[in-house]
Amino acid sequence: MLVAPAPSPPPTSLPLPVTGLSEAEAQRRLLANGPNAVASAAGDNWGRVLLRQFRSLTVAVLGAAAGFSFAFDERAEGFAILAVILLNALIGFWLEWNAQTSMAALRRLGVSVARVLRDGQVRAVPADAVVVGDVLLVEAGEVVAADAELVEAQQLQVNESALTGESMPATKQLTPTADGAPLAEQRNRLFKGTAVVNGTGRAVVTGVGGATQLGAITTLVQQARHTATPLEVKLENLARQLIFITVGLALLFVVVGLLQGVSVVDLLKTAIVLAVAAIPEGMSIVATLALANGMLRLARHQVLVKRLAAVETLGSTDIIFTDKTGTLTQNRMAVHTLWLPDGRVELAAGTPSLGPGHSLNDAATQHLLRVAVLCNNATYSPTDADAALGDPLEVALLALAHRSQFDVAGTLAVGRLAEQPFNSDTRLMATLHRHTDGQGWVAVKGAAEEVLRSCTSVQTADGLQPLTAQEQTRWLQRVDELAQAGLRTLALAYRVVPTAGQPDWAHELSWLGLVAFLDPPRPEVIPALETCHRAGIRVIMVTGDHPATALTVARQVHLPFDAEYGAITGTELVHLLAHPNGAGRRRLRHTAVFARVSPAQKLDLVSLYQQQGHVVAMTGDGVNDAPALKKADIGVAMGLRGTQVAAEAAALVLRDDSFASIVTAVEQGRIIFTNIRRFVLYLVSCNLSEILVVTAAGLAGHGMGLLPLQILFLNLLTDVFPALALGLGKGSPKVMHDPPRHPQAPIMRPGDWRLATAYAVLMSLVLLASYYAARHYGLASAAVGNNILFYGLAGAQLLHVFNMAGVGTPLRHNDVLRNGYVWLALALCIGLLLLTYFVTPLRTLLGVQPLNQLALGLILAPAVAMLVLGQLLGLGLSKRAKR
Known part of the structure; x- marks a missing residue:
């Protein structure tokens, strides 16, 4: 029966199921059991983040090289190696610490204030002061402060999607649920962190802090161990491979040296040089900066990257x-389907009307929209949909009316005379409104079987028609069909009644049809x-x-x-x-x-x-x-x-x-890996050439060929800047047309190792040819020969960058040529090389001697030869692959 709505009395004047805890007892429980707070995983402090930068095999090898340098009183080399280690660590620390501190605001989930009943009075207390046994009061717009069991519920609906994944709010009731029931089916319980969207309720707190469902999930989060990313593993494996190669060459060098009678000290000094040459010290810096560049690109696309390797x-x-x-x-409901007596209409998101063949002006459609607006307690504005309040289904009905250009404001202006709220027994909601000629208009919505049971006629576009038993059966079959499609349904009906007295609304309704809802994609x-x-x-x-x-x-x-x-x-x-x-x-x-x-x-x-x-x-x-x-x-x-x-x-x-x-993010990740693979191939080929040059010079009895500081200089400057330029490439527009890489595939595949070795051998041969030409024909002293080798290696490595566009890619189609960063890197490196020649302290540190035109020619020749031979090698490999 319809009843006139009355204002709700204040909560403290309602009859109470319990008086709640006393304040003294609540404080005792709070001290005994701790606050109602869910522990969050604490971030690492700055010391741990910094220490993590030094945990790698590369750092261990370089650290050992620095130790030996100090032991042999080679202080300049020792400090230079330590400076490289520190530089790598500081860059990694700065980027990781910034990512961690950017998430500092996301450390806890909960509410600041909760309303509880204590000493028979409603009090607002901090959410973390709620204890087991408190009587918790909730209403629409609040977030539940703790797990609790309901003792009162008036049209209470709670959005539990954060816990259950359910789009629709859960309608709460007092009937106990079975033991072990899934969270989505525990209708008599409230859970910490969920949001009340409709109604009011009172519940006795049964769990706080870590004893809540939210706390249990947080424990799972903390127990779920994170493993190293594939990139981190692959870079570490690459470093191991380079060190393994170096150890093999060093052992060969030591054996040969001992057979030739070379002193152990000289052999150990050369081993230091090989260790420095083997490790591309700039690789971690370049990889970090390439990932950071990808992170900045993603930030422009609204993606926050917390861990660089994740990209x-x-x-x-x-x-x-x-x-x-x-x-x-x-995560909001919308009308998906209307099943009217005259046919079924499926609505796409944003459709401004009910669809072809259905007039907004026919009586059936007008009545349906009128019921949708009147039998509704939600608020909705088409200009600010996010500010809507109320049951999501009712919000969706109002949105449908606005989209259909129905006169919502004029319809609501008639006012409401009475209302029967929805409850679990009747499964209906009904409202009474003024109508023309002194009559009243009843709007009804609810479960289809209940509404059908009360209908005697059906409203079609041609007027009212009798509703037969066979037609009722067909409508119930349609409800099942919609449910099988995963849609939630409401039935709508109406009746015109005299306003005098209260009508018996449960009879002689006119059926309008079904409205089906879905959370739209x-x-x-x-x-x-x-x-x-x-x-x-x-x-x-x-x-x-x-x-x-x-x-x-x-x-x-x-x-x-x-x-x-x-x-x-x-x-x-x-x-x-x-x-x-x-x-x-x-x-x-x-x-x-x-x-x-x-x-x-x-x-x-x-x-x-x-x-x-x-x-x-x-x-x-x-x-x-x-x-x-x-x-x-x-x-x-x-x-x-x-x-x-x-x-x-x-x-x-x-x-x-x-x-x-x-x-x-996936696209950027693929581009970044392609860039990383490209500059790793460049760095490995360059560093292998350094190893081969040092080993060959030593085995030939010409000492180390290159000084440790010279190799460090090459690895940090002439290698780093071209490699970084390669790492900043924009990538191919077809990168998303290829399948994912095999997850276990290394950065350097067997073919890449063969290619890098071929490049290194070529570079070593042209450099050693120039070096031995100068020494054999007496064109240069040992010191000048060292400079020819040093500057020649720098030039060959710089021009070698143009071989990185891809095997068989001709220069005219070389995207490296179109990479502005590459040209900037080459200009910078040439400038730094000039400084080593013209700035006296640098000349002294690197052992640079005055050079004549002949020496300059012997420096430029291997650089040009490396570019030409590299292109020919790529062309030959490309033709071989096509056969």
């Missing part, structure tokens, strides 16, 4: 686990998923929502999935993981939609695919995503709608929540 790792990702709510969808998701598919990246949806809803969203966003396997639920996943067999493994391998999945199961899925050798990225925004975000190779959190816990666990944070930004 490259995302580029090698072949599996992306994505949440549904708020990631693929907008984000508009940029479809092209982003198409790009992922083209790039060979498999996208898998993992959500806590209903399987039918998840599959419907998958179809809408064109997520490829095998209809034969459908969706796997969390319950099925437990069995498949506990009892694996051929069919089960096959189903896991082909399933792209997982529904009703718990946070722990998301973690299990990430681990499962990592164990199979995949590089896994995990996207999400809720607290329930945080453990998997941390465990994944790359965790990608949504920054706008995401929780602080998720952002803290992730490696990347999308400031615009756009799935398309993930594609941009």
